Amino acid sequence: MRIAIVGAGISGLSTAFYLQRSRPDWELLILDSNPVPGGTMRTVERGGFLFEAGGNGFLTNKPDSMQLVKDAGAEQLLLPSSDLARKRFIFTDRLHRLPESPPAFLGSKLLTLPQKLRVIAEVVTPAKRDEGDETLQQFGYRRVGKAFTDIFLDAMTAGIYATTPDRVSVNAAFPLVVNLEREYGGLFRGMIKRRKKQAGPGGILMSFKGGVGRFIEHLQEALSADWRLGTRVTGVLPDSGGYRVITSGGEEQVDRVIVSATAPAAADMLRGLDEDLAQQLQAIDYSPIAVVGFGYHDLDHPLEGFGLLTTTAARLPILGVLWDSSIFPDRAPEGGRSVRVMIGGQRNPELVGQDEAGLIDTAREGVRLTMGVDREPDVSFVQRWKRGIPNYPVGHLKAMSDLFDHVSRFPGLYLNCNAYRGIAMNDCIRNSRELANRIAG
Numbered sequence: 001m002r003i004a005i006v007g008a009g010i011s012g013l014s015t016a017f018y019l020q021r022s023r024p025d026w027e028l029l030i031l032d033s034n035p036v037p038g039g040t041m042r043t044v045e046r047g048g049f050l051f052e053a054g055g056n057g058f059l060t061n062k063p064d065s066m067q068l069v070k071d072a073g074a075e076q077l078l079l080p081s082s083d084l085a086r087k088r089f090i091f092t093d094r095l096h097r098l099p100e101s102p103p104a105f106l107g108s109k110l111l112t113l114p115q116k117l118r119v120i121a122e123v124v125t126p127a128k129r130d131e132g133d134e135t136l137q138q139f140g141y142r143r144v145g146k147a148f149t150d151i152f153l154d155a156m157t158a159g160i161y162a163t164t165p166d167r168v169s170v171n172a173a174f175p176l177v178v179n180l181e182r183e184y185g186g187l188f189r190g191m192i193k194r195r196k197k198q199a200g201p202g203g204i205l206m207s208f209k210g211g212v213g214r215f216i217e218h219l220q221e222a223l224s225a226d227w228r229l230g231t232r233v234t235g236v237l238p239d240s241g242g243y244r245v246i247t248s249g250g251e252e253q254v255d256r257v258i259v260s261a262t263a264p265a266a267a268d269m270l271r272g273l274d275e276d277l278a279q280q281l282q283a284i285d286y287s288p289i290a291v292v293g294f295g296y297h298d299l300d301h302p303l304e305g306f307g308l309l310t311t312t313a314a315r316l317p318i319l320g321v322l323w324d325s326s327i328f329p330d331r332a333p334e335g336g337r338s339v340r341v342m343i344g345g346q347r348n349p350e351l352v353g354q355d356e357a358g359l360i361d362t363a364r365e366g367v368r369l370t371m372g373v374d375r376e377p378d379v380s381f382v383q384r385w386k387r388g389i390p391n392y393p394v395g396h397l398k399a400m401s402d403l404f405d406h407v408s409r410f411p412g413l414y415l416n417c418n419a420y421r422g423i424a425m426n427d428c429i430r431n432s433r434e435l436a437n438r439i440a441g
Ligand SMILES: Cc1cc2nc3c(=O)[nH]c(=O)nc-3n(C[C@H](O)[C@H](O)[C@H](O)COP(=O)(O)OP(=O)(O)OC[C@H]3O[C@@H](n4cnc5c(N)ncnc54)[C@H](O)[C@@H]3O)c2cc1C
Pocket: 006, 007, 008, 009, 010, 011, 012, 031, 032, 033, 034, 037, 038, 039, 040, 041, 053, 054, 055, 056, 057, 058, 059, 231, 232, 233, 234, 260, 261, 262, 265, 269, 289, 291, 385, 388, 389, 416, 417, 418, 419, 422, 423, 424, 425, 426, 428
């Protein structure tokens, strides 16, 4: 059996890993248009500082990434976030500490007393009866009120999906929250009951010594596949009971194809196979995002915490700032500090189109306005993602169910990346492991 895996981001790599594990005799062909694997998971070194081009790790509240780390024998690379990372901030008109406990929430100046009472009234807010999809904003306004939604949920959505609560489906993007309402009748009731059931610590942010790129290298080394990096796939056509994969370097005959490239790239390569399938894939939209990293050899700001997220109402040119060297101290050399600024998303997509100098200026302005840091960084890093994070709008779950029904008409062809059923590293790895197990039988 010869299987092509198109796209060597974490979805493609973990599918390959689990396929190799259960079917070591199968031949795996891994193709990616980039010269290095990892997709958006890439670590770049600049003047002794380490910058992540995309995500900086995974949360241990779901088991999937940790399981892959163990299965791949990479535990020695694990790097837990520092305790400081629990301290988080939101910028509205000024910086507020994000309350971590009910007493801190009651004492917080982020909401007025009536707004806090509206949040508490969630306990007696009746559950939605129908199972129809709605935006996070509709869900939030219904359950916890406008003020909480426009501040807390707005900042959180920018931080995770680079979008806004009115553009994202709560059912597709936050299924756990929807389940709390469905199963327990409300969020607070659900959280209290779940906490009683699951004794033990919650999840923490985990990364890798030397950055997420080290884990990608480890996976690459663990995979004895036929690697074709720097090879763009332009078409996938049925041939002799299998598929012919057309690439920038020629053609490959395989029995099965797993397309783990971004949805628009998948649309382009599958157009010759089925135009309707290509259109369904093309309809999946992405938020552009730029990541600007700054390294400082000395900085007066203590960077005590995880970093900050901004709200839409604050009308700032940045989504947030991650205080990287406080979260993972190995990201900066001795005595140095580093941050990464997130720009764009659905709030300001046009800002991502700027050139490097423009993005650095925007990031410096954001850091000045939110943190009061007004000095030139010693080192800077810029990564622009035109298709950064896939959007999950209202109707996404139905669209995905239709898409997967459609693709099932092509035996031996599979779709798997962050555009369909979860964007977090944990989701990508879970979906990949399940797909590999299904294919391996
Ligand atoms: C800025 C940012 C921050 C993030 N932060 C976090 C975080 O902290 N925690 C977390 O859990 N998640 C985070 N995420 C999300 C998570 O990292 C991604 O969802 C995940 O890495 C996506 O992996 P993937 O393999 O599905 O897709 P990708 O990484 O996009 O990989 C797709 C691959 O397909 C290849 N490809 C595309 N077209 C072709 C073609 N024609 N031929 C061959 N190959 C092709 C690409 O080169 C790429 O390697 C973040 C994402 C971004 C952008």
